Amino acid sequence: MAVVDGRQLTRSETDKRIAGVCGGLADYFDVDPILVRVIFVIAALMGPGILVYGVLWLVMPRGAAAPAGSAARPSGRRSSAVRIAEERYAMGEISAEEFTRIRADLMGEP
Secondary structure (H helix, E strand, C coil): CCEECCEECCECCCCCCCCCHHHHHHHHHCCCHHHHHHHHHHHHHHCCHHHHHHHHHHHCCECCCCCCCCCCCCCCCCCHHHHHHHHHHHCCCCCHHHHHHHHHHHHCCC
16 A cells, blocks of 8 residues: 555554544544545445445555554544543633643643
8 A cells, every 4th residue: 555654554443433444544644534434425425435435445454453551643643532622622611721731631741
């Protein structure tokens, strides 16, 4: 598969709903996996989406699973916990101070 900046296009083992195709594409192109999933749903409704997903499922190699207890995250990509905190902050469920503290804790910032 394609290799850019030392990254290989693989199916995600950590961010998957069916086979990890959308999670792998999102990780490779550094975009939100939900965006990739929405694009595939729209493509499926228009016709070729299911076929393209199936072909990618067969062609893309399985990615390496993260070791248990590992906090490794791809650089430049927010963890799902940070995204949840952002959503909770946007809905007014947590304060700016709480959001800043949560983000710093999750991202390993001082």
